[in-house]
Amino acid sequence: MTGPWRPVAVPPLRPVPRESTPSIVAARIREAIASGDIPPGSQLGEVEYAAQLGVSRGPLREGLQRLTQEGLLVAHRNRGLFVVEMTDERVRDLYLARAAVERAAGDRIHQTDPDQASQALLEVVEDMADAAASGDVRDVSTADIRFHQVLVDQAHSPQLSRFHATLLTETRMCIHLLEPTYAVDEERVGEHREIARAFARGGARRTDALLVRHMRDAMHRLTGSPRGSLGPPVAGAQPS
Known part of the structure; x- marks a missing residue:
């Protein structure tokens, strides 16, 4: 005969994070760069890309910053962001x-x-x-x-x-x-x-x-x- 049922203590777990908008933005643009849809040397305009992706300029900028840190984008002073050239x-x-x-x-x-x-x-x-x-x-x-x-x-x-x-x-x-x-x-x-x-x-x-x-x-x-x-x-x- 078994004893009374006792609930098992659940260990403390962190909530599963949802993918953030900047992450999605970075993934979409990264894929477009990799596939050649955005060619090397292309300039990325914030207004155009925010409108195309349906996001505000804040998340777009954060997503672009991630790609800059990865080395896929390069900032030229007074000119903006460009896809890296494959020199x-x-x-x-x-x-x-x-x-x-x-x-x-x-x-x-x-x-x-x-x-x-x-x-x-x-x-x-x-x-x-x-x-x-x-x-x-x-x-x-x-x-x-x-x-x-x-x-x-x-x-x-x-x-x-x-x-x-x-x-x-x-x-x-x-x-x-x-x-x-x-x-x-x-x-x-x-x-x-x-x-x-x-x-x-x-x-x-x-x-x-x-x-x-x-x-x-x-x-x-x-x-x-x-x-x-x-x-x-x-x-x-x-x-x-």
Whole structure:
């Protein structure tokens, strides 16, 4: 026979915060910047954006301040706020950071479950191939971005995933800028398929070399120069 029911004391918990208007504003504008709908160098007028988003200028300013702190917007004295320009120097620095994160993720994957990672990446490549076959360059770019997200996530490192997330908006800006230089064909798909297969067949050195070559190729397309210190591939690696 059980005793009388007694209520269980509820531990003190903080209320779940609702997403603030400035957060929503920042998210909407961040997405528009990442997708290329607001191109690099564009000026953001408070009156126009407040009206378009249906918010007052106070929350808009707070949202824009957050994007300024993230480095996506830059304030020019007496001129206003502008989307950051993807200069050659900025692109090289971005790809330096991306290479550090993705190469570390690749090394970690080879220590854990490279076959699973290879399969997950090949599934993304198939989506990319389907988009390429239909001539949809925007869907190819979306799959390109997802490929690199999956790669880092397959390392199962919260820190690497967090670092990678901070680079995502500028990465998307770069990939959309690359669209005119990419033929929507097997060339772009093939680069990613080769990296995906290397996890299962090529070993850590080959995978690392392919990642470095892939990053340098993108950086070359964006800057017109292969110059850039992404770090040397692992000794003995053969990219092709």
